[in-house]
Amino acid sequence: MRLIEYENLAKLNAPFEDAFRTQFEAVLQSGWYILGHQVQQFEQAFARYCQAEHCVGVANGLEALVLALKAYEFPAGSEVIVPSNTYVATVLAVLQAGLHPVLAPPDMATYNLDPQALPQYISPRTVALMPVHLYGKPCDMPALLSIAQAYGLKVIEDAAQAHGASISGQKVGSFGDMTCFSFYPTKNLGALGDGGAITTNDAALAERLRTLRNYGSQQKYYNQLLGHNSRLDELQAAFLAVKLPELDRINAHKQALAARYLEGLKADFIKPVLQEGYTDVFHIFAVRHPERDRLRQYLLDRGIKTEIHYPLPPFRQEALQGYFDPEAHPLADTIHRTILSLPCSFAHHPEEIEQVIEVMNAF
Structure with a gap:
């Protein structure tokens, strides 16, 4: 039985190598390596792809979240609601912006913020919602936007895993006040290093973000804001420009692999749910099983590598001890204890997925 890797970035990027070299x-x-033509061209193209008016390229996904929060100049200590089962970067961004993260529970079917549970977590100090389109599944944005409007909250989406996802044809990146993306190499739209971006339909916000990412400066050596050095560099923008026209094809490939899993895996495994009108892009294909660790070892013994996204929820991370009550989030604990990510990459072939299905169904 051949080894099936979870991911192989060299294989994934092989079809684009000639264009990358060019x-x-x-x-x-060109002799111009920072904030030049390549970044500007990619920003315009990615904004169009996301059905947004503006795109601002930044250094990485975490910086995108931090700058988006800082652009509003919320009062220190204001509360931002995030999912209790998110990747730690979402929480780190809130803290690094001088704000207080409030953990709200996920819907156990989608692993995204549960709109029905949300109101009880909103207080007079709440200023924003930060929904995370986890694993490439869009959140229930119509419901979340309705809640935000009712309470006067901003909506800053974490779409680090959701490039190209949509609801009724509307792309993630065009719903909230701002949407933050990562171009980490494993993403469906991945660079060959770090990179990130923020999309928005607000021209004033876009201009403020461009200032914040560049030392708070609009004119060289003159600083209007307390800014960051957080710029998408020319080379990564050039590489991303190669892959952006292929993003729909990349997503379609992963969707086809996911469809095989959904059809072939037996009911012992809790599989992702499909919702009418929602286009998932399956950055990660995750299943749940009560004996996750034994299942993972079983697969590894048979040459199939997997990942866990994520072994620990943010409230159990050593760095965040004292910020949260670790016993207050049982749903997130259940997800993190039972979740397993299966091979589902642009570099995988359908035959490999069938092999994974065969081995899993024998577990």
């Missing part, structure tokens, strides 16, 4: 030579010969 782009590298163009950037090298």
Whole structure:
């Protein structure tokens, strides 16, 4: 039985290598490596793809979240609601912006923020919702936007895993006040290093973000704001420009692999749910099983590598001890204890997925 890797970035990027080399030579010969033509061109193209008016390229997904929060200048200590089962970066961004993260429970079917549970977590200090489109499944944005409007809250989406996801044809990146993306190499739209972006339909916010990412400066050596050095560099923008036109094809490939899992895996495994009108992009194909660790070892013994997204919820991370009551989030604990990510990459072939299904169904 052949080894099935969870991910292989060299194989994933192999179809784009010639175009990458061409782009590298163009950037090298241009002599302009920071905030130049490549970044501007990619920002415009990615905004169009996301059905948004503006895109601001930044250094990575975490910085996108931090800058989005800082752009509003919320009072220190204001509360931002985030999912209790998110990746730690969402929580770190709130803390690094000088704000207080409030953990709200997920819907156990989608693993995204549960709109029905949300109102009880909103207080007079709440200023924003930060929904996370986890694993590439869009959150219930119509319901979340309705709640935000009712309570006068901003909506800053964490779409680090959801490039190209949509609801009734409307792309993630065009719903909230701002949407934050990561271009980490494993993402459906991945760079060859770190990168991130923020999309928005607000021209004033976009201009403020461009200032914040560049030392708070609009004119060289003159600083209007207390800013960051957080810029998407020319080379990564050039690489992303190669892959952006192929993003729908990348997503379609992963969706086809996911469809095989959904059809072939037996009912012992809790599989992702499909919702009418929702287009999931399956950045991660995750199942749940009460004997997750034994299942993972069983697969590894048979040459199938998997991942866990994520072994620990944010409220059980050592760095966040004292910020949260670790016993107050049983749903998130259940997810993190039972979740397992299966191979589902642009570099995988359908035959490999069938092999994974066969082995899993024998567990």
